[in-house]
Amino acid sequence: MADNKFAAYICSGCGIGDAIKVPQLENIAKKEGKMAIIKSHHFLCNAEGVQMINDDIEKEGVTHVCIAACSRRAKTEAFHFPTVAMSRANLREGVLWVVAAGKDHDEVRQEMAADYVRMGCAEVKKMTQPSGNVKESSNKRILVVGGGMSGMTAALEIAETGYEVVLVEKTGALGGMAAKLYKRQPFKDPYAEAQDTGVAEMVARIAATPLIKVHLNATIGETAGAPGRFVIQVAQESGSVTEETVGAIVQATGFTTYDMAKLPELGGGQPNVVDQAGLEALARQANGGAIKRADGKEVKSVVFVQCAGQRDDTGTHLSYCSGHCCGTSIKQATYFKDQNPDIDTVVMYQDLRVPGMGEDFYRSAQQKGVIFTKGKASKVTGGDSCNVTFRDLILDEENTIPADLVVLATGQVPNAGVDLEAWNPVVTAAEGGDEAAKVQRDAMRTTSVLKLDYRQGPDMPQFKHGFADSHFICFPYETRRTGIYAAGPVRRPMDIAQATDDATGAALKAIQAVENAAVGRAAHPRSGDLSFPTARLEGCTQCKRCTVECPFGAIDEDERRFPKFNEERCRRCGTCMGACPVRVISFENYSVDTVGSQVKAVEVPDEDEEKPRILVLACENDAYPALDMAGLARMNYSAFVRVIPVRCLGSVNTIWISDALNSGYDGVMMMGCKKGDDYQCHFVKGSELAHYRMSKIGDTLKQLGLEEERVQTLEVAITDSARVVKLINDYVAELDKIGPSPLKGFG
């Protein structure tokens, strides 16, 4: 393009100029990099150096800048040129600090620096500064699915911030499970007494808030579109359908209580054995007076059995703990004690879990005379007089307590909709023509909460135990469906205090999502990224790999069965680009070419020079920082490696591997984040996909006459600075034994 002007700036500061010949690098930038302007500076990041670059951009019309200096992770405040495309050749952390010092290494150090300059120039020439995808109009209304404590909180908080809400609730009234409580646990100092739930007040506030539109007796009939342009079919119980358009979705569909009937050994189903929800109903009926059981008798003794059907490691019941139930039983015990201190209340627990300031509530209950017994109930019989048989873990003996009423603290089962792990094989079979599978798929679809018409399935992925959560520790809202945020017990077992905080956080993320969608900005983790994938459909073979492999369900199929990219659903990881066997997918500033041209820009010495070349594709989230930190610590690794950061190993296209091997590289190392159950990959499946794709590469290597060892896929953590150095050095030694690539000189 005639308008492009490429410039390279080489810093000789930080000792770079002492150990590396900068004039030679300038020459390379000119002759091989074909840069129009080449300058060097002894302290490029200081005000003068930065001004020099800014002047060239303003006055010389520079549109593309290659900065050969420190790592792209350093001096970001100084090297901030938002109007131009920029590449950064890592001469400091990547060469100066990691190549062994001394004259003996001058030659290989210079070669490494020279290659990085070639790579930086090659990369920037293939980059375009992303312009974003500003929409003419974008919807900023937010849908909240579920009108319980979490949903109502989200709705009120969103409205309070000035945005419109559509609140859909499946029953005839707002309030959810919280509305059925007599009181809630205390959530403020002095944490001594149960409190009013606040549900009535919230319902009234919602009714008085014009920004919130409520649909009762309604479920979601269909969700189509993407952030900024979701089209929702709200299905009323009556049969009519209302269409709503929204920009983001908060799923606050809550929980149901674990079915007591599954606990016959604990008296489930027998008279005068209730669960916590059942006790709340009795307390509401009593309304401060004596609590009576179903047969009308006043309860004079009650036993609370904790962890009923939970914390079960036999696989029979829920394996998790629901978090709120100890506090809830304490609260319920005080319902009795507050009304009549002579009522016997026993809480039978395995671990009494009242974290934080809940400890004061526990003290308050003890002061009121509630008895706490550490015991595991083995048998409960209901009836006119109930009996709880348990192993008293303190006295180390079996015992039986009689009671008028037994309350089982059962767990929260999330209303998360369809489990995609179960859904996917059924859909595959149905698409293959299996009639029974078609029936099953349609039946499963009716249980879906969101009814997304995404190719990847109708609900959010459930990762563990049926909860809609991605399980990131640092990023609880790093959702797997962009613009759709789960909040409250559907995401993780929790009490009301947590649920209100969670819903408020989800409200913020939903607001952020609608603002981002309007201007084409990416959500976490590539927050602020304006690039997004486009595809040259003329070359597409409709293999569907991009669509299926996208970890975020961002790609649909159009009527002609071509992939339809929904920029607003995209997280910019590039997994689609890595998946495409015909390489038609790319981003403006990250493409098959931006990386491929770097691979090919490296000068590969002939076999007799005994200077191997190893390509390292390092995930920018963990592996590249680990390499930088190895440099910061002045750990040395082989000067024969050439490191290229990638957005995610999932974005690695096999053409880069073949390009490297065909060019005579001796080995390729892919370093990415941990996969599996305790995965670290910020794009969920990227690392896993890379490992899977590379496992298939063995045949290709054999055809080329290359040993399997020449391509390695490794899991690396960000703290592995010492380990990555060892991995690289060991690999170089291994390749030395195997011998140079037979493909040298043919590239």
Add this chain to the structure above:
Amino acid sequence: MTASTVATAQTILVVGGGISGMTAALEAAECGKQVILVEKTPVLGGRTARLYRYFPKMCHPTCGLEINLRRLKSNRNVRLMTMTEVTAVSGSRGNYSVTLKVAPRYVTEDCTACGKCSEAVSAEVPNPWNYGLDNLKAAYLPHGMAYPQRYVIDPSIVGTPEGEKAKAACPVGAVNLEMQEETVTLQVGALIWATGWRPYDAAKIQPYGYDRFPNVVTSLEFERMADPHGPTGGKILRPGDGKEAKNVAFIQCAGSRDENHLRHCSRICCMASLKQTQYVREAFGDQGKSTVYYIDIRAIDRFEDFYQMVQKDATVSFVKSKVARIAENKENGNPILHGVDTEGYKRYATEHDLVVLAVGMEPEITGVKLPDDVILDSSNFIEGSKDMGMFGAGAASSPLDVNRAVQSATAASLRAIQVIHKSASTEAA
């Protein structure tokens, strides 16, 4: 920086640059709001960055830190001020005047982190990153992922020959020993107090002998010991004699749930100790032995999975007991735990190689005079402010694990945004 000219009633001030403060600042900035983030130490990251691994995934805090730093680097809506503390707040919701004290770092923004000042200096100071378990040079970069990536000169060498050495060594003239403490006044619309927590002083738990016995350490010190980037290179060694500590006792609720110390439960310590038993396993395999002395194991909600996994580890055992006191075997330096195993009421006097006190979290601002408007509960956690313009976030508001702290910070961010939206519409009206 001349923040006073750019901060307005539409600016949100976040106090504290740990994971909660960074999150609150970033979330607001990514909604398009102007944020000033102040941090009293030289770097961002707070206490979580000093952990070796997080429960339950046993992953590394610096992984999340890298993502947050990347978000920060690419978002000009957040202005960062380190070495900075809040000294006064006046005004009301939507219109506060905040006075900040900026301590001198003695190193300017020109610093390229080349490390030459550190090489030149020989004086050492206790390493704050490792809770003083080792020393580092008095001209230092706090840690490998320090952001801002700028060295620090410890005040103890300023005005001494060591200070001059550091200055002379700097190739870009970034060492300025004349730097003074600065006072900055800002106008902001809302404040988020993300000041975090500090470990309860274990020396106050007299029967446990933390101040008398070298082989009694806190969970935070143990965490540093297990970290390969820590003071012992990841080797679990007894401070007393440097021998390997294979038989480790964990005392839960050390100073928590206690009317004499912290009344509240600090929530994370059960999971932290369970996590640390796996450090013992990582170091010693089947030769290691961990004993957890507990009142209740609070592996709450989904953390139960982790507890079940640890229970299956044959090298880990659990004793339901609040340890009464610790004595020391004078011959070998082994701590001896005295107490009653309440499951069966058996008295014990058990020797271990090392005792780890799972100390509680108390708010960092305990004892600090906060603006009158701030509402504190009986444990000094921040509940909010009377005029609802200031909010607590993260461990400053409640003892929280990382996931819940980030949740809390995200919520606080929204509440702050609501305040500045309201004041904007009032101004426009």
